[in-house]
Amino acid sequence: MARPADPHARTALIAAARAQFRAHGIQKARIEDITAACGLSKGAFYLHAESKEALFTELVMQFERQLDALFTTRIAEEEAFFARGGPFRPKDLSPTSERMLTLNEMQVRHDIAALELMWTWRDVIHVLINGCQGTAFDGVIWQAIDREQQRVVEACERMKKANVIRRDLSNDVLATMFMGVWVLTMRKMVAQEEKPDFHALIAELNLLVGEGIAPRPAVSPKVPKSSTPRRVSVAHRRAPNRLSLRKSP
Amino acid sequence: MARPADPHARTALIAAARAQFRAHGIQKARIEDITAACGLSKGAFYLHAESKEALFTELVMQFERQLDALFTTRIAEEEAFFARGGPFRPKDLSPTSERMLTLNEMQVRHDIAALELMWTWRDVIHVLINGCQGTAFDGVIWQAIDREQQRVVEACERMKKANVIRRDLSNDVLATMFMGVWVLTMRKMVAQEEKPDFHALIAELNLLVGEGIAPRPAVSPKVPKSSTPRRVSVAHRRAPNRLSLRKSP
């Protein structure tokens, strides 16, 4: 053996590639820029990757594996929790009951783990959202979101079975709400420079979805109908509006 | 004057361009394919547009104008409604009160108009979401969403002032929820082949956001705290999960 390879080259190349992908998207990221950014020559790129897309595929698959591990343990832990204690009884629904506290702690912990992971992969996520037109990754992020939304539907069903949430709201509708909030929140996080305060963020998300989701306490029939919270049509004022355009060059 | 221009050429070209943009994104849409699809030669493209991007800019600006007109009238109408009748009184909150019915009708009408418009521009929206990496339109859709979310914040504030929705939920949090639902819903619609049933869709969206948003009826203090719906941490099970990849070629 002669001339050992630069041990930092691969790491540096990947870091440079991530930066370029993040800045320009997959197609517009130029190999020459990537290699130049880490002091290598253009040709050196192919010592470490088969192609531009292959390199990005590596990144995405690595991210995917970590994310998958995270969700597997989450679901397992959640199911173990309910298997252990069975469905919630009325007293468990109190915010200070031991089971509710345990459940909350568990969920918050998993939420934060997910946020942390997404934060470390924020550049890749950003590319998946914004910069993969015409590549093999086109639409992949939305497929993932759809799939995850399906999981939320199932999670809601489990929660209903366990009496943790009320039964009269459609799972689809709940899942759309949850995922919508996550998507917007992730999109924003992924575009940020500084790491947000995850505990505060989770608290906000939970505030957002927590209202109106718990099982309704049994109400005595004498309560007049008009005293239940009123539903108002409000979904509408909120469709994307003006698009600001820079005049094309 | 001699040899009059083909009167259908421009229309056909634009239609073909939209199809190609939709199918391949802006960058990957080839001018030759666009012209071939409407029986013109490559050079003819430049008789009708300065460049590929310029053509798309035209489309987006046209969409933008229509959308803007729609929102302007909506806000005006909404403000006129409250200017006319003043803030809601308790009796107005009844789902059968005249003012509530009028408000609902108004909102649903505007919602449907927005959906219709987006449906006719679904190809362009699809491109804005998926296919504009590295073009002047990169990120434009998210800017629009952010801007619209800001409008929702203001709309919530107005609604609070008018006593139509309860005051103890943060506007930011409400707006994130509304916009999240709209974004996911639009994304899905834009990818569909057949036009969805807008009335049903609006009903679903409203069901989704309507719960828990109306002002709480004054509750006599004797009601035990535990009878209010419980908040549960549930935001978490719902982060995007596995990404499915086709192996890159």
Next chain:
DNA sequence: CTCATTCCTAAACGGCGGGTCAGAAATCGC
């Protein structure tokens, strides 16, 4: 020092596709 071996460079290749333009085709007035 010399050679074999592996690493790395930079120039060259090649395909793709946006944009151009000389000229062909169509149409009109006469």
Next chain:
DNA sequence: GCGATTTCTGACCCGCCGTTTAGGAATGAG
């Protein structure tokens, strides 16, 4: 029919960039 005029064509040009490769540089063994 004929020239004038405008429309349209498609072959060509050209820059860009991913990928290849011939050869030079570094290093270790003997």
